[in-house]
Amino acid sequence: MKQHGRTTRISACGLLALGLIGCGTAEDVEVAVADAPPGTSQAALTVGEQAALTTANTSESCSPLGNFYWEIGSGAGPLYAIPRGSGVTAATVMPMASASKWLYAGAYVQSRGYANLTPDEKKRLNFTSGYIDENSTLCGDAGTTVSECYGSAYKNVTYRPLQNGRFFYNGGHMQKLALDDMGARRGTGVASVMDWLNAQLGTTLPESDSAVAPAGGFSGSAAQYRVFLMKLLNNQYALSSQLTVDSVPAWAGGPGVSSTPWTGGETYYGLGHWIEGETVNGAWTVTGHSSPGAFGFYPWVNAARTRYMVLARSRQLGGDEEGQKSLACAQAIRKAYESGVPQP
Structure with a gap:
């Protein structure tokens, strides 16, 4: 973590006394502080950190989200990290839903090498292959x-020729890819899906019965996902330099778009992840890459691959909108952190 004088460990309940967060678990929270007595002043935070913290706790985008x-961080590790409320820490394991897609794409490209990907493999990774899930039954047995x-019995993935070449956001594309690549693997035990994925990515994601659905069945913590994001920044994956390749329009009403959950205007979909952007002086510009999950787990790296962010939360009664809510909150936090101005 970036230091401002030194690092200290302040209990979550100690931060409550400052009005910084809700009272958390007994687990300590590492924060960057200045050379003042521990836990005595909010001035220990940088202007950007304080603005980000205020935004996470009070902004319209973040306040309805519950605990998270x-x-x-950067390629060297976390720069600023903190829970909001209780019960969720960097080590809390939770279902990541569609945040799984980026991990699976990263592992698949790593196993093949980008130059060796076939056109069909790329279409399954950017969701234009025509293979669509018929139902959302979780493969958790x-x-x-x-x-x-x-x-x-579960996903019932079928091929729809009229959707071939069109963007249809759906896990069936990746499920078909996994079927051809590792159909015999199980969620736990010998030769599990995670045995393969962790070996490719250098991660330590846990096994789970639902991991046999690689487009949405993985579980993990912010700390475990952080490893993947840092390696992306540090150019340690075949996918690191290919985050914008093979991208297709992915916004509602966009050319060749059949189905999308995206609600934030123009965007594109690359190999297993969304490409975020904004229009500046009439031109659409990439700002980052992300893979928000339906329960609210949101990982992100910026376009320059110098920063990452994780917002970890799990609202399992929600839908795709929970991922979009986390995205909006994370965007507000990042803007506050970079500008030093709390966001409303």
């Missing part, structure tokens, strides 16, 4: 294989 953990998850 968030951190901003113990002992289920990837190939069984693909079948009629």
Whole structure:
């Protein structure tokens, strides 16, 4: 973590006394402070950190989201990290839903090498292959294989020729890819999906029965996902330099778009992740890359690959809108952190 004089560890309840966060668990929170007595002044934070903290706690985008953990970092590690409320820390394991897609894409490209990807493989990774899930049944039964998850008892992935070449946001594309690549693997045990994925990415994501659905069944913590994001920044993956390649329009009403959950205006979809951007002087410009999950887990790296962010929360009764809510909150926090101005 970036230092401002030294690092100290302040209990979550100690931060409550400052009005910084809600009272958390007994686990300590590492924060950057100046050379003042620990926990005595909000002035220990930089202007950007304080603005980000205020935004996370009070902004219109963040205040309805309940408890969550968030951190901003670089390729060297976290720069500023803190929970909001209780019960969620960097180590809290939760279902990541569609945040799984980026991990799977990263591992698949790593295993093949980008130059060796076929046109069909790229289409399954950017969701234009025509393979669509017929239902959203979770492949969470113990002992289920990837190939069984693909079948009629669970995802029931089918090929729709009229959707071939069109963007259709759906896990069926990746499920078909996994079927052909590792259909016999299971969620837990010998030769699990995570055995393969962790070996490719150098991560330590936990096994779970639902991991046989690689487009949405992984679980993990912010700290575990952080490893993936840092390696992306540090150019340690085949995907690191290919975050904008093979991208397709992915916004509602965009050319060739059949189905999308995106609600934030013009955007594109690359290999297993969204490409965020904004219009500046009439030109659309990439600002970052992300993979928000339906329960609210949101990972991000900026376009320059110098910063990452994770906002970890789990609202399992929600839908795709929970990921979009986390995205809006994270954008506000980042803007506050960079500008030093709290966001409304």
